Amino acid sequence: MKPLFAPSILSADFAALRDEIRLVESAGADILHLDVMDGHFVPNITFGPKFVKDINRITELPLDVHLMISEPEKYIEKFAEAGADWISVHYEATDHLHKLVSQIKNCNCKAGVVINPATSVDLLDEILPYTDFVLIMSVNPGFGGQEFIPTSLDKARRLSEMIRKSNLNTFIEMDGGIGPENISKIRNSGVSVFVAGNSVFCADDPAEAVKKMKSLITA
Helix, strand or coil, X not given: CXXXXXEEHHHXXXXXXXXXXHXXXXXXXXXXXXXXEECCCCCCECCCHHHHHHHHHHCCCCEEEEEECCXXXXXXXXXXXXXXXXXXXXXHHCCCHHHHHHHHHHCCCEEEEEECCCCCHHHHCCCHHHCCEEEEECCCCCCCCCCCCCCHHHXXXXXXXXXXXXXXXXXXXXXXXXXXXXXXXXXXXXXXXXXXXXXXXXXXXXHHHHHHHHHHHHC
C-alpha cells in the first residue's frame, strides 16, 4: 500500500483541536491516530467514544483508534459506532486475540494488532492471516514524547519478511518517537503507516513538519 502519514491527536492542543486538525488536514495528513488509554493497561488516561464521535464530526479523514486499554472487547462496538475506521488492540491485553480481531471486522473496521517493544513479532505468526495491519510500538505505550527504540527497525524488517513469505496483504504501522530524522529509515524497514505526535504538533511549524515527513516517506 502507499505510505500514509498519521498525526497523533494525543500531542495536539485540545483547547484548539478543530484548528489543529484543520492544519494537518490542509498539510496533507492521510489519517488521524487516536490513542485511547484507561489508566490501567497503561499509566495514563485520555478519552472515550464520545471524543471520537466529536472528532468524526469535524474531519473527513479516517480515524485510526488505538485501544491501550484492558478488556477491549467491552468497547470495540462503541468506538466503531462513534466513527472509528481502524481499531487496533494489544496482543498483551487479551488471551483471545482472534476473537477480538473478528469482533473488530464484524464492525466493518480495519482490524489491527499492536505489540509492545518487548513483544516479539514471532508471536504473531498465527494471527497475521486475520489482521489488516500490525502496529509496532517503537516506544513504551502510555505517553508521548519518548525516544525511538532503534531495535524497532529490525522488528519491522522481520515482520515484513513474515508477511511477504505468507503472501499476505497485512500492512505495518509504527508509533513512537518518529520524526524527520528517522522516518526514512523506518520507511525502508517495511513500514507503511507512520504515526507522529510531538514531531508534528510541537514543531515550530506543524504544517511544514507534516509536509516534510510526507515528502520523505513518498520519495
